[in-house]
Amino acid sequence: MSDPLLDDLELIAAYKAGSESAARKLFDRYCEKLMRLARRRIGQRMASRIDPEDAVQSAFRTFFARVKSDQFTFEGESDLFKLLVRLTVNKTLRQIAHHRAAKRDPGRETGQGPDEEGLLDHLTADEPPPEVQVALLEEFERFLEQLPDFDRKVLGMKFEGYTTSEIAAKLGSYDRKIRRVFERAAAVAEGRAAVGDE
Known part of the structure; x- marks a missing residue:
């Protein structure tokens, strides 16, 4: 099997x-991971406004244009992927910022309270580097795969910023059952319970 860095550089x-x-091969190699990253960054609240594929395609357009004019150099084993992650995150965040501008903010349309907005702003103020975000998302997805379907839906929605009450309403459930999912997932994550324990 050939070295992936060598393959990237050759392409x-x-x-x-x-x-x-060669451009198509590079796109196919990294597109799916970048789509997952963009999808998670966008979240369900913005999903009707922003297409993750647009952000990824925009990132690749920038990448290919700048590669053509020798604006990038690649030395480390994961330099290309890190660069594509950074471009994708930046394109996604720009689109989110555009749609969150006063009149377009879907958070305002769904009656998100000022305290909740402040908390979300605080949580996203200091973001980890893009490569850390990808690693965290992949770890989170592996964790979700261990859980029952209902628990996966609940945790996915929580990750996207929905409150316990909103999750319960959207899934036709009730707050106490949703809170039990969080408790169960925490126990599984900490190794205090096995998957499927009630």
């Missing part, structure tokens, strides 16, 4: 020499 060199198939 970049081939693209710079005019190969569109």
